[in-house]
Each structure stands twice: as C-alpha cells, then as structure tokens.
Amino acid sequence: MHEFSIVSSLLEQVLEIAKSNNALKVNEVEIEAGVIRQIVPEIMTTAWESIIVDTIADGSVLKITVVPAIAKCRICENQFEPEIDNYLCQKCLKADVDIISGNDIMLKSIDCQTLNEQEEQDED
Amino acid sequence: MKIKVIKHILAANDEIASLNRKKLADADVLGLNLISSPGSGKTTLLEKTIPALLPERSSVIVGDLQTGRDAERVAKMAVESIQINTGLSCHLYANQIQSALDDIDLAQTDYMFIENVGNMVCPGEFDLGENVKVILYSLPEGDDKVAKYPTIFSVADIILLTKCDLKPVLDFSMQRVKEDLAKLNTRAPLIEFSSKTKEGFDEWLDWLRKEKREHVGRQVGFVKE
Numbered sequence: 085m086h087e088f089s090i091v092s093s094l095l096e097q098v099l100e101i102a103k104s105n106n107a108l109k110v111n112e113v114e115i116e117a118g119v120i121r122q123i124v125p126e127i128m129t130t131a132w133e134s135i136i137v138d139t140i141a142d143g144s145v146l147k148i149t150v151v152p153a154i155a156k157c158r159i160c161e162n163q164f165e166p167e168i169d170n171y172l173c174q175k176c177l178k179a180d181v182d183i184i185s186g187n188d189i190m191l192k193s194i195d196c197q198t199l200n201e202q203e204e205q206d207e208d
Numbered sequence: 209m210k211i212k213v214i215k216h217i218l219a220a221n222d223e224i225a226s227l228n229r230k231k232l233a234d235a236d237v238l239g240l241n242l243i244s245s246p247g248s249g250k251t252t253l254l255e256k257t258i259p260a261l262l263p264e265r266s267s268v269i270v271g272d273l274q275t276g277r278d279a280e281r282v283a284k285m286a287v288e289s290i291q292i293n294t295g296l297s298c299h300l301y302a303n304q305i306q307s308a309l310d311d312i313d314l315a316q317t318d319y320m321f322i323e324n325v326g327n328m329v330c331p332g333e334f335d336l337g338e339n340v341k342v343i344l345y346s347l348p349e350g351d352d353k354v355a356k357y358p359t360i361f362s363v364a365d366i367i368l369l370t371k372c373d374l375k376p377v378l379d380f381s382m383q384r385v386k387e388d389l390a391k392l393n394t395r396a397p398l399i400e401f402s403s404k405t406k407e408g409f410d411e412w413l414d415w416l417r418k419e420k421r422e423h424v425g426r427q428v429g430f431v432k433e
Contacts, residue, residue: 086330122359194211
C-alpha cells in the first residue's frame with residue numbers, strides 16, 4: 085500500500101513543477117526507485133493511473149527504473165552491493181551498514197506540453 | 209518539453225521529519241518509533257515501560273486505523289497520550305506527528321514513544337523524526353519473519369522478541385532467527401522479552417536510558433562521536 089502514499093507525493097511534485105513551467109499537459113514522468121524501497125512497479129503504475137484522473141497528468145505514462153543498492157560497512161568501510169535479504173560484509177562478516185545508494189525514490193524528469201509548444205504546433 | 213528534475217519524492221515528509229527531530233532534540237527528548245505486526249504487544253510494552261522509567265516521563269502518540277483504545281490504555285501513565293486514526297493508511301506520516309507534537313508538553317517529557325500502525329512494511333518507509341526504531345516481533349508470528357520482512361529488520365536499532373513466555377508451547381527456532389539476523393543486522397541488540405514475566409525487561413530499560421544519554425547528549429554536544 086505504500087505505493088499509494090508515494091504516488092500521492094509524486095503527483096503533488098509533478099503538478100507543481102508542471103505549473104511553474106506553464107505546462108498544459110504532462111505526457112511522461114520518469115522516476116528511479118531504489119531496490120530497497122521494494123516498489124512493485126505494477127502496483128505503482130496502477131496507483132498512478134488512478135490518482136492522475138482529472139488532472140493535467142491524466143493519461144501520462146509513469147516510467148520506473150529500479151536501481152540497485154550500495155551498502156557501506158560501518159565497521160570496515162567496505163562498499164558492496166547487498167541483496168535485499170543479505171547485508172553481510174564479506175570483509176569483516178558483520179551486518180552493520182549504511183545504505184549509501186538505492187534507498188531513495190527520485191523524480192528524474194517530466195515530459196510535458198507547454199503553451200508555447202502548443203502555439204507552435206497550431207501555427208504549423 | 210522534457211524537464212530534468214532530481215528530487216526526492218518523499219522530500220516533503222522527510223523535511224517535516226527533520227523538523228520533528230529538531231523539536232525533540234531542542235527539548236532533550238528521545239524519539240522512538242515502535243514498529244511491529246498488529247498484536248505483537250506494543251501497547252502492553254508501553255504500559256509496563258512508562259511506569260518503570262519514572263521519574264523520567266513519557267508521552268505517547270499512537271497510530272491505528274480506528275478506535276482510541278490504545279491511547280486510552282496508556283493515558284493514565286503518560287504525560288500526554290494522543291491517538292491518531294489513520295483510516296485506510298497503513299502507516300503514520302511525519303506531518304501527523306508534527307501536529308500531535310504541538311499538543312504535547314515536551315518540557316515535561318523525556319521519552320516520546322510513537323506507536324506506529326501495526327504493519328511490518330510501510331512504517332519503515334516513512335521517517336517520522338524519531339531517533340531510534342524499535343522493532344517488536346512476537347513468538348506466535350513464527351520464526352521465519354526476519355527472512356520474510358528483511359527491510360524492517362535491517363533498519364532496526366533494537367529488536368524485542370516479545371511473548372517469550374510462550375516458548376515452552378511453541379516450536380520456535382531461536383537459532384533460525386539469529387542466523388537470519390546475522391545476515392541483516394548485527395548492530396541492533398536482540399532481546400528475548402516478555403511483558404508478562406518481565407524477562408529481558410531490565411535489559412530493555414538499560415538500553416532506553418543508554419540511547420537517551422547518547423542521543424540527547426549528542427544533540428546538545430555533550431558526547432563526541
């Protein structure tokens with residue numbers, strides 16, 4: 085269910101950015117989700133499709149890229165790519181890490197149609 | 209037009225969480241986020257812990273989908289006890305804690321216990337501004353839960369294995385839990401605990417006081433890392 089909370093925050097940001105760029109319509113939204121966030125892309129997409137109705141993002145495509153995690157051992161500072169169920173450092177055999185990448189959900193880009201673009205198209 | 213953005217999607221929640229953390233720090237209060245499945249004994253733990261910590265005082269914020277029952281249970285012993293009904297939301301948000309903190313006398317509070325909605329997935333995703341995450345895991349849930357919910361156990365600062373008084377009647381492999389945790393989190397202490405028999409209770413109280421000293425001390429600059 086956390087996918088719904090995430091898309092709510094995402095939509096707020098997308099609409100704000102779209103508005104400040106005088107966008108008429110949002111066509112595509114690109115996000116990166118760290119593997120540790122355990123996002124299920126299908127649920128996320130369904131949540132997105134249900135939340136964008138009656139906004140300028142209605143009909144937009146949500147592109148999700150899942151990025152791997154990088155852990156840094158707090159004991160020996162070894163950096164490695166952990167599995168979601170295994171944070172064991174192979175150097176010191178402790179599981180005491182900071183996740184330095186792959187724990188975020190980031191908005192990367194928004195593709196939208198602006199008033200100027202529409203006017204140019206109309207002129208064509 | 210493609211607009212490049214690099215923005216944390218949960219930035220709004222995280223920013224409020226930081227404000228909550230600062231507010232607690234300014235008042236020398238330790239913030240604890242209690243996370244577990246429903247029915248693992250979070251409220252019972254608080255009923256036993258709050259009186260035992262006196263003269264240090266505690267306030268409680270409880271998140272549940274419905275009812276004010278848990279807040280009522282701890283109301284008599286806490287400085288303040290606030291219930292948040294989350295409706296269909298399966299976790300608390302930082303802004304809910306922010307508004308609850310406005311109603312809590314932090315000058316009279318040493319420990320701010322936040323009892324999250326019973327759920328082993330979503331509460332781990334949303335920073336509330338706490339200093340530590342306390343994970344409760346009760347014996348009747350079975351010995352496979354660390355492996356099944358790795359993320360929440362990997363971020364735990366302490367794990368309380370509750371209802372340990374049921375050990376004699378359950379086929380629960382402590383060894384399996386320890387082996388699974390050895391791959392996920394060797395930082396958090398694992399305490400075999402029972403609110404009924406008080407097994408592990410002194411260890412839990414010692415840990416709370418140690419965290420209070422370390423976090424509050426660190427925030428006001430007494431302890432150097």
